[in-house]
Amino acid sequence: MATMSRKPGICVSRMIPELANLPEPILAELNALGQMRKLAAGQLLADAGDAFDTIGFVTDGILRMQKTLPDGRQHVVGLLVSGDMFGRVFDGPMQFTLEAATDCTLLNFRRGPFEALLTRCPELDRIILLQFLSEIDRSRDWMIVLSNPRVRGRLAGFLLMLCTRFHKVEHLFGTMNGRLTIRVPISRADVSQLLGARAESISRAFHALADDGILDIIRPDLVAVLNMEDLAAEAGEPELIDAISDEILTPAQGKALH
Amino acid sequence: MATMSRKPGICVSRMIPELANLPEPILAELNALGQMRKLAAGQLLADAGDAFDTIGFVTDGILRMQKTLPDGRQHVVGLLVSGDMFGRVFDGPMQFTLEAATDCTLLNFRRGPFEALLTRCPELDRIILLQFLSEIDRSRDWMIVLSNPRVRGRLAGFLLMLCTRFHKVEHLFGTMNGRLTIRVPISRADVSQLLGARAESISRAFHALADDGILDIIRPDLVAVLNMEDLAAEAGEPELIDAISDEILTPAQGKALH
DNA sequence: TCAACGCATTGATTTTGAGCAATGAAGAGT
DNA sequence: ACTCTTCATTGCTCAAAATCAATGCGTTGA
Numbered sequence: 001m002a003t004m005s006r007k008p009g010i011c012v013s014r015m016i017p018e019l020a021n022l023p024e025p026i027l028a029e030l031n032a033l034g035q036m037r038k039l040a041a042g043q044l045l046a047d048a049g050d051a052f053d054t055i056g057f058v059t060d061g062i063l064r065m066q067k068t069l070p071d072g073r074q075h076v077v078g079l080l081v082s083g084d085m086f087g088r089v090f091d092g093p094m095q096f097t098l099e100a101a102t103d104c105t106l107l108n109f110r111r112g113p114f115e116a117l118l119t120r121c122p123e124l125d126r127i128i129l130l131q132f133l134s135e136i137d138r139s140r141d142w143m144i145v146l147s148n149p150r151v152r153g154r155l156a157g158f159l160l161m162l163c164t165r166f167h168k169v170e171h172l173f174g175t176m177n178g179r180l181t182i183r184v185p186i187s188r189a190d191v192s193q194l195l196g197a198r199a200e201s202i203s204r205a206f207h208a209l210a211d212d213g214i215l216d217i218i219r220p221d222l223v224a225v226l227n228m229e230d231l232a233a234e235a236g237e238p239e240l241i242d243a244i245s246d247e248i249l250t251p252a253q254g255k256a257l258h
Numbered sequence: 259m260a261t262m263s264r265k266p267g268i269c270v271s272r273m274i275p276e277l278a279n280l281p282e283p284i285l286a287e288l289n290a291l292g293q294m295r296k297l298a299a300g301q302l303l304a305d306a307g308d309a310f311d312t313i314g315f316v317t318d319g320i321l322r323m324q325k326t327l328p329d330g331r332q333h334v335v336g337l338l339v340s341g342d343m344f345g346r347v348f349d350g351p352m353q354f355t356l357e358a359a360t361d362c363t364l365l366n367f368r369r370g371p372f373e374a375l376l377t378r379c380p381e382l383d384r385i386i387l388l389q390f391l392s393e394i395d396r397s398r399d400w401m402i403v404l405s406n407p408r409v410r411g412r413l414a415g416f417l418l419m420l421c422t423r424f425h426k427v428e429h430l431f432g433t434m435n436g437r438l439t440i441r442v443p444i445s446r447a448d449v450s451q452l453l454g455a456r457a458e459s460i461s462r463a464f465h466a467l468a469d470d471g472i473l474d475i476i477r478p479d480l481v482a483v484l485n486m487e488d489l490a491a492e493a494g495e496p497e498l499i500d501a502i503s504d505e506i507l508t509p510a511q512g513k514a515l516h
Numbered sequence: 517t518c519a520a521c522g523c524a525t526t527g528a529t530t531t532t533g534a535g536c537a538a539t540g541a542a543g544a545g546t
Numbered sequence: 547a548c549t550c551t552t553c554a555t556t557g558c559t560c561a562a563a564a565t566c567a568a569t570g571c572g573t574t575g576a
Contacts, residue, residue, distance in 0.1 A: 067402055075405050077398040095395050125383060132390040137353050139397030140335040144325055146404040147333045147454035196405035201563055203525055236327055459533055461555055
């Protein structure tokens, strides 16, 4: 157990590809500062309002970011997957609750030393800045999906988002019997909170898409896309078809889902 | 006219308070680099996909950020008000279209020199980083508003957002006959695109809130809040009441709207 | 083995909002 | 004055989704 706490094998650049191009001494410092942590599905990482003295990266699994309203409703405002950063740099308390949506592995840094390193290393600072920029873009993409007036359309947009934005995550999608298959990483209740609908409506929307031959619901958390064009049309974003054929329907992917 | 192009009176720190604490030489450089520009309502600033070689700040008026979908729908994904930054730093083309929602005044920098300055000045870099952070928070707040399943609730959330996030903007709200009055800075059509509804539904939602004694619609773009608690309850965010009583219902504000 | 539980689904009913069309109301240009 | 335009509003119909209620279904735990 003593060897565990000495975190013998940490290799930041391997776990977070975005950091790989940093100068060697900085990587060494990051390796020394980083702490691995595992989280079981459902576990709470940080609560809104916490000081939460940690900057971290998701290396495996999915974190759910949400706001718990006083009336008990929970609003999911984003999913963090492998490579995504969380925590607040040079800034106040957490605005949102972080919870493990699946079993997770995290790479954590204590905030103080990380900020100090950030101040000393412009390259790292630049990477963080770009992370933030892409996070902003992602939020705006969510907004577009959420602006779709129909639940079916929002669900279609959500599924496409899983394909385009989160497709790098292992097992999030793959092929099964030669069909493009998406792993829905969160429960119907979570999807409904994310998409601004009731869980029943989400369920009906899933099955409506299935009835129209667009999806095949293999399991509640596993759907095969039978007709990508129609799915994109439902989402009202035909342009996404290009992105999908470019990024996804390439021979590169083919791992089986379990 | 020659004097116009020499931009004689630019004082960045006065126009963007966030920049005021920068070291004197940096401010001088910013003053030298900055270009003022005025935009009439409805004018296009940048289109999605543009290289758009500009980093800028809004100093007056409101910019609308939106995406035009291939099917013609337009989705507003955010409003930029005084103090907000736009443009892409160290990054690719614009993801969204920028259009003046009202007459605007902008403070523009050419991207190259601005990035160079950013690289040389960690203090400026820090400020930009924090701007991005607050932009992320704002996007997530939008997501929560958009997650409200009912149009009335989304509209209520939007109005509260105008109070809390945009209340610093001059004339956005104030008092009129002793009542808290909100200036709705964009058209019904824009609101509907932002909130994922039809303009007709937005209009009906406004009048439904008025019929329930929550709002008084003075003009289409000017509403008085008669019952803040109920408005917050409609939005499903009772916690906002605290923020509002703290931030707004203080003796500080009292300017009249025109 | 059998409850108990969480989650997804289905059914029935009511409300909401989209969709389409028409009417006002204010402003710009002639 | 008048037209033309743009925007907000209203009326109407019908589809979509919320809401309430109940059922299946797999897992956990006694």
